Amino acid sequence: MRARDEHLSQLQRDAIWKWRWLGWKNSTPAFKGSLILLAVAAAVIGSAAMRG
Numbered sequence: 001m002r003a004r005d006e007h008l009s010q011l012q013r014d015a016i017w018k019w020r021w022l023g024w025k026n027s028t029p030a031f032k033g034s035l036i037l038l039a040v041a042a043a044v045i046g047s048a049a050m051r052g
Contacts, residue, residue: 024032
């Protein structure tokens with residue numbers, strides 16, 4: 001049973017890696033830019049909320 005759990009966790013790690021990195025590598029520059037703009041907007045909103 002332990003070997004089966006290790007196998008499943010390896011499959012999960014592979015799936016997570018593919019979701020994060022292959023999606024980023026194969027995406028268009030416009031999609032990447034929109035993600036960066038969303039991250040910057042979230043950081044600005046977060047810092048404004050922290051200040052009061």
